[in-house]
Amino acid sequence: MSPIDALAEKLPTGRLLTDPDVVDSYARDRTFLEPGKALGVVLATTRDDVVATMRWASEHRVPVVPRGAGTGLAGGATATEGSVVLSLIRMNAIRELSPADEIAVVEPGVITADLDRAAREHGLMYAPDPSSYEISTIGGNLATNAGGLRCVKYGVTRDSALGLEVVLADGRVLNTGRRTVKGVTGYDLTGLFVGSEGTLGVITAATVRLRRAPLAPPATFAAEFGSLREAAAAVSAIIAAGCQPSLMELLDRATLEAIDDWRHIGLEPATRAMLIGQSDAADGQAVALRMQELCEANGATFVAVSSTPAEAEELIAVRRMAYQAKERLGACLVEDVCVPRSALPEMITAIEAAAARHDVKICTVAHAGDGNLHPVFIFEHGTAEPPAEVWAAADEVFTKALELGGTLTGEHGVGLLKRRWLDLEAGPVVSEVQRGIKAVFDPLGILNPGKAI
Numbered sequence: 444m445s446p447i448d449a450l451a452e453k454l455p456t457g458r459l460l461t462d463p464d465v466v467d468s469y470a471r472d473r474t475f476l477e478p479g480k481a482l483g484v485v486l487a488t489t490r491d492d493v494v495a496t497m498r499w500a501s502e503h504r505v506p507v508v509p510r511g512a513g514t515g516l517a518g519g520a521t522a523t524e525g526s527v528v529l530s531l532i533r534m535n536a537i538r539e540l541s542p543a544d545e546i547a548v549v550e551p552g553v554i555t556a557d558l559d560r561a562a563r564e565h566g567l568m569y570a571p572d573p574s575s576y577e578i579s580t581i582g583g584n585l586a587t588n589a590g591g592l593r594c595v596k597y598g599v600t601r602d603s604a605l606g607l608e609v610v611l612a613d614g615r616v617l618n619t620g621r622r623t624v625k626g627v628t629g630y631d632l633t634g635l636f637v638g639s640e641g642t643l644g645v646i647t648a649a650t651v652r653l654r655r656a657p658l659a660p661p662a663t664f665a666a667e668f669g670s671l672r673e674a675a676a677a678v679s680a681i682i683a684a685g686c687q688p689s690l691m692e693l694l695d696r697a698t699l700e701a702i703d704d705w706r707h708i709g710l711e712p713a714t715r716a717m718l719i720g721q722s723d724a725a726d727g728q729a730v731a732l733r734m735q736e737l738c739e740a741n742g743a744t745f746v747a748v749s750s751t752p753a754e755a756e757e758l759i760a761v762r763r764m765a766y767q768a769k770e771r772l773g774a775c776l777v778e779d780v781c782v783p784r785s786a787l788p789e790m791i792t793a794i795e796a797a798a799a800r801h802d803v804k805i806c807t808v809a810h811a812g813d814g815n816l817h818p819v820f821i822f823e824h825g826t827a828e829p830p831a832e833v834w835a836a837a838d839e840v841f842t843k844a845l846e847l848g849g850t851l852t853g854e855h856g857v858g859l860l861k862r863r864w865l866d867l868e869a870g871p872v873v874s875e876v877q878r879g880i881k882a883v884f885d886p887l888g889i890l891n892p893g894k895a896i
């Protein structure tokens with residue numbers, strides 16, 4: 444019996460898909476990367492399906508690629524040749540939501556925004572909100588330690604993860620962490636699994652922290668600047684003034700042009716950058732007006748401040764259009780460098796210089812309050828690989844980020860795409876220790892091989 448027939452025997456009917464077209468549709472994420480040919484897709488519905496799959500994979504030494512919604516931007520969920528894709532999208536129950544303990548226990552396939560909406564019915568919120576939160580899963584968010592727009596105030600996914608249920612490579616079930624606010628028993632295995640990109644185990648449940656939802660709707664501003672440097676200076680001024688924005692996003696001219704071409708936002712010729720910020724504090728309107736003043740003091744040519752929730756939504760809508768607007772321009776290599784906030788202006792200058800030097804179109808959006816920039820390198824659709832000049836410009840951007848004390852990836856993960864630069868940041872000792880950790884959890888090397896480390 445072939446290994447894949449043996450797997451079919453171990454799973455309830457309908458959980459294993461082998462039709463090549465269907466398998467291919469589960470083999471890609473949102474990168475341009477071509478996947479390897481997978482043997483099949485397991486649509487896990489219960490933890491037992493995951494356990495059975497991992498036991499089988501260990502027995503037959505078949506690589507397993509865990510998968511949430513496939514919205515990743517680093518190639519983490521891209522299928523490996525000869526692998527089985529293990530989709531968690533159908534494990535999507537919110538098992539518990541406790542207002543008293545301010546926690547939820549969820550399965551990995553829950554869509555991020557669905558958990559937030561469920562929490563809001565109890566006056567709570569699930570804070571991590573990647574821009575993809577309407578389409579990404581909690582499992583994928585945990586595996587990539589996803590950030591988001593609100594993380595400038597509420598932290599990244601790791602800051603909301605209290606405990607995990609994980610199926611290990613050999614099918615054993617590991618429970619990490621706790622459901623208490625505090626806890627220091629043993630090593631922090633929850634923290635280790637968050638951001639491990641499916642290379643250490645398969646997350647089958649998570650206990651996550653909820654927070655009180657703000658009482659008032661957030662107040663929003665959008666400020667236009669004649670230069671990116673002025674916009675970056677306004678970011679520093681807002682942080683230094685203690686405004687505690689709940690969101691602070693920066694869009695460069697190339698991104699604004701892409702949005703304007705698509706949705707006609709009335710972009711002024713002199714506008715080189717837009718800063719969009721929000722306060723969800725009880726006195727949010729007053730804070731937004733204070734942020735307006737700070738933008739103006741740093742050279743803003745125009746600032747709009749919302750006075751109703753609908754106006755706030757309109758201002759933020761511009762930011763939400765950014766990724767789709769860029770996808771219309773061509774194929775995208777989306778990068779994710781993060782630098783100390785104070786180095787934001789220098790990083791932006793370096794990105795502009797790399798674009799000019801290599802004659803590459805780069806559109807940049809930044810979670811400016813976190814120093815996390817997404818330079819998106821545009822190249823022709825239908826090209827299997829980005830051309831040499833794109834890699835050269837990306838190389839320059841990564842090198843500069845590391846020089847400034849930053850990191851290759853703030854929130855998307857290493858996946859396959861950033862592995863070529865990994866040694867520059869990690870160095871030999873870190874790499875050796877990480878390989879040692881991988882060997883403890885996955886001695887046969889079957890879990891998402893070739894990714895992350």
Ligand SMILES: Cc1cc2nc3c(=O)[nH]c(=O)nc-3n(C[C@H](O)[C@H](O)[C@H](O)COP(=O)(O)OP(=O)(O)OC[C@H]3O[C@@H](n4cnc5c(N)ncnc54)[C@H](O)[C@@H]3O)c2cc1C
Pocket residue numbers: 472473508509510511512513514515516518519520531551572573574575578579580581582583584585586587588589590591592640641642644645646647766767854855891894
């Ligand atoms: C328009 C757009 C906007 C985005 N904005 C943001 C943003 O603001 N912030 C941000 O951080 N990211 C953003 N992303 C990237 C992406 O949405 C996130 O990385 C997200 O966390 C991936 O979730 P997913 O369910 O799609 O996971 P997938 O893409 O399916 O998987 C991602 C990684 O997680 C692993 N994985 C998935 N589920 C599990 C599991 N249950 N157990 C173990 N490993 C697992 C996979 O093997 C893979 O390595 C954006 C993407 C798009 C397309």
